[in-house]
Amino acid sequence: MRKTFTILGIITLSMTSKAQVVINEIYTGGGSAVATSVYKYDFIELKNIGATSVTLTGAYLKYASSTGSFSDSHAIPTVTLAPGQIYLVQEGNAGTKGVDLPITPDLVGTLNLATIVGKVALTSDATAPTSSTSTNVLDFVGYGTSANQFEGASYAPAPSNALSISRTSGDTNNNAADFATGTPSPQNSSGATLGISDVKNVRSLFVKNTLVKNNEIIFGEKVDQVKIYGMSGQLVKTVVSLKTNNLDVADLPKGNYIVTGTVNNQSVSQKIMRN
Structure with missing residues (x-):
């Protein structure tokens, strides 16, 4: 509180x-x-x-x-x-x-x-x-x-x-x-920043609902090492491993984000809008 x-x-x-x-x-x-x-x-x-x-x-x-x-x-x-x-x-x-x-x-x-x-x-x-x-x-x-x-x-x-x-x-x-x-995952106030190398291998099935209306991202396939960045490049959320293909993002303010993750040992990314 x-x-x-x-x-x-x-x-x-x-x-x-x-x-x-x-x-x-x-x-x-x-x-x-x-x-x-x-x-x-x-x-x-x-x-x-x-x-x-x-x-x-x-x-x-x-x-x-x-x-x-x-x-x-x-x-x-x-x-x-x-x-x-x-x-x-x-x-x-x-x-x-x-x-x-x-x-x-x-x-x-x-x-x-x-x-x-x-x-x-x-x-x-x-x-x-x-x-x-x-x-x-x-x-x-x-x-x-x-x-x-x-x-x-x-x-x-x-x-x-x-x-x-x-x-x-x-x-x-x-x-x-x-x-x-x-797993412990310490981050400091400088945050991780999104580099050009992080935005690659964009694929349509990575995130099924790129317009997120119900506080939940739905992935089209098994994904690990999920990171969400604001459009300024600041890391705002990290999830090492997901038990399901759904990720609760109710804690994120409305706006645009870049989602990155690992699918079949390959780094992928996609832009979403949290509505």
């Missing part, structure tokens, strides 16, 4: 609805001696899933154990995120297994996240929240089976040394429905 944002640094909004800047991905397996650790560090991704730019001022990331209070936190410098833009925060101490994050984090934090169960909150100020609905909570994720606080009906699935938890689409204020485990 969102409570207070400064839009373009000018207008302050007070709202009690779905968040615009959300916790997008959490990796907790860093800083470990376990051989399956992917990276040496934990990380938390924030993402602007709204249709307008947002400036976070005075915001904090906070962590608590499964049943503990939010005593661990660090500030987020004032930052403006464009629609679809991601902000990467490296957390924790370097471990003996895994590798450094593959891209430069936007911020290096101090939180040591428990691997299987815990709670992470994005807040509008330094006050420790007492629940997922505290007035200063911008977004909240309780993960793992023994987390005693979470958004919605239940907790998000547990991450591991090898897996992160990421949003499957937008924000329904239900951690269980909004998150799924998968």
